Amino acid sequence: MNRTRVIARAVDVTRSYTLGTETVMALNGISMDIYEGEYLSIMGPSGSGKSTFFNMIGALDIPTSGTIEFMGADLFSLPEARQAWIRCNKIGYIFQTFNLVMVMSALENVALPLILRGDEPEAASKRAAEVLDHVGLSDRLHHLPDQLSGGQRQRVAIARALANAPAVILADxxxxxxxxxxxxxxIELLKRLQIENHATIITATHDVKMLDISDRIAWIRDGKLERLEDRANVQIHMGGLGDAH
Ligand SMILES: Nc1ncnc2c1ncn2[C@@H]1O[C@H](COP(=O)(O)OP(=O)(O)O)[C@@H](O)[C@H]1O
Ligand SMILES: [Mg+2]
Incomplete structure (x- = not known):
């Protein structure tokens, strides 16, 4: 991680949802710098605002107030076409439910975003095969998602996220x-991608295994950043807990 280079910066970001007469503050003033090449885990209970925050960093949703800077630009003052370009070329998205197209093979799923951004089909297929090989699925190129195990489906989704060689991978x-x-x-695979591809990885999780391989951990609660700490400090803290038992 290069602490001098900020790849994404949230400044006092809020997001409220209004349902009928009730307003929910999903994000309540989050400010955070995310460094180039780091593995940042966002931990927090269900409903704490992790996905909402992700959607802001990934240009999938707009803050109610506050700003997101992405690679030096104020994301939401960019023209929509430029935001779309960033989504297609600079960010890879990975979701809990994989979000694969069920009638398309592994290869087609991975090639799809490349074709949508205008790559030639042949080049897109070649690149898709390459990234599927990179995640250990070279023998499953023509399988449909429901012919794959859950872990293999997530590998396809990871390959799809990697296909455009993104600067930032968002894994919710x-x-x-x-x-x-x-x-x-x-988790091992994501860590390997951080190192080999020099990607910035941001995961939302409540999987404590993710702590071991993260560079930093952001703890979110009720839409607020509770703590942001280096993994080294977390280990000392957890070691302390261990001693007490
Ligand atoms: N589309 C929506 N409409 C209304 N409320 C929402 C919507 N999306 C999320 N919320 C609310 O915002 C809060 C944060 O949700 P979310 O970011 O999904 O949390 P997490 O990912 O940490 O589980 C929750 O209270 C949730 O109910
Ligand atoms: Mg969520």
Whole structure:
């Protein structure tokens, strides 16, 4: 992680939802710098605002107030076409439920975003095969999602996120639908991608295994940033807890 280079910055971000007469503050003034090449885990109970925060960093939703800077630009004052370009070329998205197209093969799922951004089909297929190989699925290119295990589906989704060589990978509860052992493999894979691809990885999780490999951990509660700490400090803290037992 290069602490001098900020890749994304949230400044006093809020997001409220109004349902009928009730207003929910999903994010209540979050400010945070995210550094180039770091592995940042966002921890917090269900409903604390993790996905809402992700959607802001990933240009999928607009803050009610506050700003997001992405690679030096004020994201939401950019023209919509430029925001779309950033989504297509600079960010990879991974979701808990994989979000694969069920009637398309692994190869087609991974090639799809490349074709949508205008790559030639042949080049897109070649790149898709390459990233599927990178995540260990070279022997599953033509399988449909329902012919794959949960872990393999998430690998396809990771390959899809990697296809455009993104600067930032956003993984929202990537192990949430997987058993422990498969989840651990996915965590290993994300860590490998951070190192080999020099990607910035931001995960939302309540999987404590994610703590071991994170550079920093942001703890979110009730839409607020409770703490932001280096993994080294978390280990000392947890060691302390261990001694007490
Ligand atoms: N589309 C929406 N409409 C209304 N309320 C929402 C919507 N999305 C999220 N919320 C509310 O915002 C809060 C934060 O949700 P979310 O970001 O999904 O939390 P997390 O990902 O940490 O589980 C929750 O109280 C949730 O109910
Ligand atoms: Mg969520």
């Amino acid at each position: 509860e990537p192990t949430g639908n997987l058993d422990k052992a498969t989840g651990a493999e996915i």
